[in-house]
Amino acid sequence: MKLSFWEINSWFSGVDYTIVGSGIVGLHTALRLRERFPESKILVLEKGPMPQGASTKNAGFACFGSLSEIIDDLKNHSEEEVIALIQKRRNGLQLLRKRLGDAIDFKPHGGYEIFPEEDTNGLEECLRRMPFVNEVLRPLFRNDVFSKETDRFGFKGTHEYLIFNPYEGQIDTGSMMQALIKEVAANNIQILNCQTVTAYHEKADGVEVALGDFSFTTKKLLFATNGFASAITDGAVKPARAQVLITEPIPNLDIRGTFHIDRGYYYFRNYGDRILFGGARNLDFEGETTTEFAETALIQNRLEQLLREMILPGTNVAIAHRWSGIMGMGSHKNPIVEQLSSHVYCGVRLGGMGIAIGSLIGQELADLV
Structure with a gap:
């Protein structure tokens, strides 16, 4: 579909900063850039209809390990x-709570x-x-x-x-992202969904960004794509799929808190009177090193087994919903926040700690500019 003059002129002309990815990192990057450059034109591009990856698909753990x-x-x-690392995670959680408060x-x-x-x-x-x-x-x-x-x-x-x-502690991931999106809109920052960056070409005075058969120019390009950043980091970031399920309401559920099993490879929490349970990628590291959103019988069956035999023995449990998210891992747990070239930057590899450090990494990424 060809864009009109109005669309090109309103959204894609005179762009100062373009951020790829509208998750926790991307939106905090945008807000920090607005603080630093109040008059700039800031554009956020998101390949999905809403934030993809892990920002809206995680378990809502406010933890540091x-x-x-x-x-x-x-x-x-x-x-x-x-x-x-722990200090960064703690500071990031404090920044997130300070920015969004009760939301x-x-x-x-x-x-x-x-x-x-x-x-x-x-x-x-x-x-x-x-x-x-x-x-x-x-x-x-x-x-x-x-x-x-x-x-x-x-x-x-x-x-x-x-x-x-x-x-x-625990948070409501959906409420968090909705609050972030509202704050971004209130700061005159445009998010365009269903926009996939297919290529980019650096020029002397900026970057030409291709969205399929259409391209535009931005002064700076910042990637906040975490688990989808393998190509721009020469493989330093590996995708890691995390599968999750949530139960139907459970009468008289007396579990409150966040829970870890096996060095964090399994994790569960209550969400009201439901149990949200995820993990088990250590059963199939190779198969879960993927950017495909899907659930597998191997992992879902193991989650259900532990749910019924260990967590809620003797309780009739019905599964309400299942999903997966894509995290960004690597050989080291330190995030990658760096300038890739004259006008291109990235803040990626959050190591499964996006809620804890996403706000801080976004701020650090914006401060590189």
Whole structure:
């Protein structure tokens, strides 16, 4: 379909900043650019009818890593790097709450880590290293972060002890993104959905951006495409699909909080009187390294099995809905926020922590310009 003169003149002429991706990072990038350049023309391009990837498809965890995840990270990163990552995640959550306030429906129920009976070694390692991790994190939180608690939820096939983190919470992802979109609109920033960037060509004074058979020029081009950023990062970002399900309402549900199993590869929470449960990509790393939105029997069956046998034993549970999202992973957990060339930038590879760090990465990306 050919664009009219009016469409070209109104939306695509005189663009100063074009952001690819309307998720958490992209919209925070746009808002920060508006703060820095009040008179500029800012355009956000989104390939889907609404934000794709993970921003509207995640589980709504306001977290910075379970104890076993942090211990795992300490085996592959320096202590300084791990502290910096946690600090970034905490700062990002604070920035998100400050910007959007009650709109994200933050509930500080705390977070728990569960250990299946067969994971005695995992529990013992966490209990053994918990004092050290608490000591490492004390300068950030001014208190112990992790503590041992007795399971009061009636989980089956698990150890009697849980690891509790009072600083973790849950949010309403849909409300968060709607609030962000409203703020972007209020700041005279245009979002165009169903627009796929098929190519771009850098010129001396800007970038020519192709949308199929139509192209326009922008002074700066910023990619906030996270799990879809493999091509622009020479493979430094790998897509990681995360599958999720949510139950129908469950009478008398007495579970409140966010819960982690197996170093965060499984995660669940309550949403009102429902259980939202996701993960299990470690059952098929190769198959889940994809940008295809789909659900597989292997993973969905495992989620249902754990839901019925471990989380809600003896409860009649009906599944209301299933979906998947695409995260951005890599060999390192540090996000990639960098200038790719004279007029092109990216803020990607959020490592499954988009809610925690997305707002901060957007701000950092905008500040590169």
